[in-house]
Amino acid sequence: MQFLNSMRNIGVVLAFFLTSLPIFSQEITVLDSETGTPVVNIAVYNRDKSKTIVSDFDGKCDLSIFSRNERITFRHISYEVYTSTKALIARKGNRVYLNLRPEELQEVVMSVSKWEQQKKNIPQKIESIDARSIAFSNPQTAADLLQNSGKVFVQKSQLGGGSPLIRGFATNRLLLSVDGVRMNNAIFRGGNIQNVISLDPFTIKNTEVIFGPGSVIYGSDAIGGVMNFFTQKPRFSFTDSLTISGNVNYRFASANNENTAHLDLNLGQQHWASYTSFTYNNFGDLVMGSHGPDSYLRNNFVVRRNGVDVLVDNDDPQKQVPSGYDQINLLQKFVYRPNSTWNYDFGLYYSETSDYSRYDRLIRPDDSGEGLRSAEWFYGPQKWFMGKLQITKKGKNKFYDGVKLTTAYQRFQESRNNRDFQDLIRNTTQEKVDALSLNLDFENKKIGNLRLYYGAEYLFNKVRSEGSWLNIATNEVNAAPSRYPDGSTWQTFAGYINGEYQLNPNFSLLSGLRYSQVWVDAQFDNTFFQFPFEEADLITGALTGSIGFSWFPKADLQITMNGSTGFRAPNIDDIGKVFDSEPGSVVVPNPDLEPEYAYNVELGVRKNFHDKVVLKGATFYTYLVDALVRRDFTFNGEREIVYNGELSNVQAIQNAAKAYVYGFELGMDAFFTDNWSLSTNLTLTEGTEEDDNGEDSAARHVAPTFADVHLIWQNDRLKADFFLNYNGEISFDDLALSERNKPFIYASDANGNPFSPSWYTLNFRSQYEISNALKGTLSIENITDQRYRSYSSGIVAPGTNLILGLGYNF
Structure with missing residues (x-):
């Protein structure tokens, strides 16, 4: 009988612990989605901003002031606004991943040297098209992705096509690159080509278009410009x-x-x-x-x-x-x-x-x-x-x-x-x-x-x-x-x-x-x-x-x-x-x-x-x-x-x-x-x-x-x-x-x-x-x-x- 009473007491303690677990696990961590590093000074608030907290140096903050299904907003000057609830965050391991804002992403470019450089230091004109812009324009093909940017003219001989024109040059006088690898091959022609449609817009994270010659880095064909898809x-x-x-x-x-x-x-x-x-x-x-x-x-x-x-x-x-x-x-x-x-x-x-x-x-x-x-x-x-x-x-x-x-x-x-x-x-x-x-x-x-x-x-x-x-x-x-x-x-x-x-x-x-x-x-x-x-x-x-x-x-x-x-x-x-x-x-x-x-x-x-x-x-x-x-x-x-x-x-x-x-x-x-x-x-x-x-x-x-x-x-x-x-x-x-x-x-x-x-x-x-x-x-x-x-x-x-x-x- 004493054994049964002891087990009953243990069960009560475990039940109390399990029901109280959400209370003790309301600390979350806010991280950069790319690097995994903590994001400091994130403003976290509810819909009417009556409840507000800020993430600390380790990207941590306590959400105990918010109710389980209350809509919570995470805001930072350098990141995209993110909204969620405590319940959804808990399902994701009490971690929130934030994406850099498009204008922040455009500050760094890869195409000019194949290494990260500050865009403000580059003398050539470069246009970046990030994944959020691509998702918003919802293009059918990568050719449409370029055309939707408003910076590149695209010619089409057929529906399954798309030949970019940049600064008066096209086809084999422009260079296509995907993840740093040259797509131009030995039979790229002077007539209109459609190789760009081989790239899937859903998988493109960022596109950088260099206007003007890029032959120092990319060699032959890069006369009118370079289109680098990442x-x-x-x-x-x-x-x-x-x-x-x-x-x-x-x-x-x-x-x-x-x-x-x-x-x-x-x-x-x-x-x-x-x-x-x-x-x-x-x-x-x-x-x-x-x-x-x-x-x-x-x-x-x-x-x-x-x-x-x-x-x-x-x-x-x-x-x-x-x-x-x-x-x-x-x-x-x-x-x-x-x-x-x-x-x-x-x-x-x-x-x-x-x-x-x-x-x-x-x-x-x-x-x-x-x-x-x-x-x-x-x-x-x-x-x-x-x-x-x-x-x-x-x-x-x-x-x-x-x-x-x-x-x-x-x-x-x-x-x-x-x-x-x-x-x-x-x-x-x-x-x-x-x-x-x-x-x-x-x-x-x-x-x-x-x-x-x-x-x-x-x-x-x-x-x-x-x-x-x-x-x-x-x-x-x-x-x-x-x-x-x-x-x-x-x-x-x-x-x-x-x-x-x-x-x-x-x-x-x-x-x-x-x-x-x-x-x-x-x-x-x-x-x-x-x-x-x-x-x-x-x-x-x-x-x-x-x-x-x-x-x-x-x-x-x-x-x-x-x-x-x-x-x-x-x-x-x-x-x-x-x-x-x-x-x-x-x-x-x-x-x-x-x-x-x-x-x-x-x-x-x-x-x-x-x-x-x-x-x-x-x-x-x-x-x-x-x-x-x-x-x-x-x-x-x-x-x-x-x-x-x-x-x-x-x-x-x-x-x-x-x-x-x-x-x-x-x-x-x-x-x-x-x-x-x-x-x-x-x-x-x-x-x-x-x-x-x-x-x-x-x-x-x-x-x-x-x-x-x-x-x-x-x-x-x-x-x-x-x-x-x-x-x-x-x-x-x-x-x-x-x-x-x-x-x-x-x-x-x-x-x-x-x-x-x-x-x-x-x-x-x-x-x-x-x-x-x-x-x-x-x-x-x-x-x-x-x-x-x-x-x-x-x-x-x-x-x-x-x-x-x-x-x-x-």
Whole structure:
């Protein structure tokens, strides 16, 4: 009996202890979500601010004054506002993780030296797009992510596309980088490319866009700018136990009946972490707007009935048939950090699309002008795989304070498939590129106020290319000319040094040099064409440099100036391509090419008026010499040859032009109250190409004047943005010669000549925090249902587009 009484008493004590546990465990810790370090002086309060406390030096605070389900707000000048309840915080181990505010994140950039630098010390113009801005704009693709920023113009030949234009340059004169690894490969072409859509916007943590040459750090191709995408990093646990977190997202868009699903999962321990992401996109045919040029309508399209191509009327001429496609994106990252000195980062990236039509080729009229030239023109699945290993060591050393070794393997795969109307032969070319890269980068901060960044790079690309044709009636398959010399290689080795010198707290000087050696080897097959040469064996070198300063004559005024050079070495696409470039013309190989060089100067000004209004301006001028351009050529002494059964004018890439590009970039941010703000951007660019005969013509990749104005309202839970997008006109006289040859994608002026009309759209975006874990987005794009086509684009932009999104984090 005494034993039973003792057990009863113990039970009472345990019950009291368990029921009292929440009272004794109401101390929480507030931590930085990136570093895991405590955040000091966090203001914590309830809805009416009748209860207020502040976190101590260790980031700790006692929530006992708050009730279990009372809504609590955490606020700090440098961090995003966070709201929760004691009950939810307890479920997460009594820890609160805060994210830096976007403006704080933008103070540090990685792209200029591959190491963290203060943005205020950089003389070049850099724009950062953080994950919160990306989530708010809710882009369908990474190309849309860039376009939504208002700083980059994007051209689209088809829905599954997006070719950025920066300061009058595009495609192979811009460099794409993901997590520090170069995406540009040996077959990046001068025509519009869509490789950027291989990146999943859901996984992008930050995007940094460098305007102007970046060849000192990135080598060949970085003439007009660099777009560096940084994906999400696995997050460590700052406790002794495993932490599990993640996100689930869904998005719907009405203009192309989009359905997108995304899931990511983070596992974290103190020394290792894993991040897994999966995204599936299903895009239907895109519907254009109701108000605009009738020539943009899709009045008819080709179908195959009973073994015959038939031109049929489109029941809905605003629907662009066919333009839809599917895409999947996978990302797996592992990070191991045994101590504060070493860090091992391993990542696997994969993206694959379905077949998708090249819409601008499907709307080309035939010679009669009554029908369509192509029955089929589509890209095969675009596949991209990358495996990356990066090892970072930090700590004092005789030669460096930090060293970073990055190795990567990439596989690119694409194909082109086309068949003329009433033709039984479908022509196909398939390309695969294996790309190896090795980067060794050092940081040294030892020499007083001088910080040095230096390193070396080796790249190797091998191109596999095959051609074939298929008789769709008999299924007979035969070999055909390949697009590139099969087995050709492109490789480069380079070394660079970059320095940042702080003369005083208000004046910093940056300068750098790089030397690159490039080797190209291509063996030509004479099976289908009798080339007047057997191989292309090029060895070229380039020395590039930059120098600039950032000066604060006053605390609220910044002046920057920068001079730099950039280059692009000929690649396999320049030297060895055989391709139907446009109706009636064919591009043939030219092994006698040299690098093109750019010389750039820019001036920037930033003025802050009492933290209420910030004005930003930049002007630039770029001179391109020995420009690699497509011009008339001869092949075995002939100016015309038969290609795919058609007598075609012979052209080739040649060092045959100079180019002048200049412009202005203006912006303003105004903060009226804690809730209301205004943001505007305006970009004006002009450019001219001059050939060897001294004849001028408009530069093809100079975008029209474009601008946006955003009126934003936000509080702790709701953000709303009403904005206008504007694009100026490009008249026939200002249209590049190559664009004049594509009248079917343009409107007609009063004289019947093609031109690109001006256009505007009114738009609305909003994001609402339903709970701490659940967020919803609602956007309406092109509210007035304008029918417009962006400059040089084949696909017509969406009409009124309702976008709904739902995101849950756990």
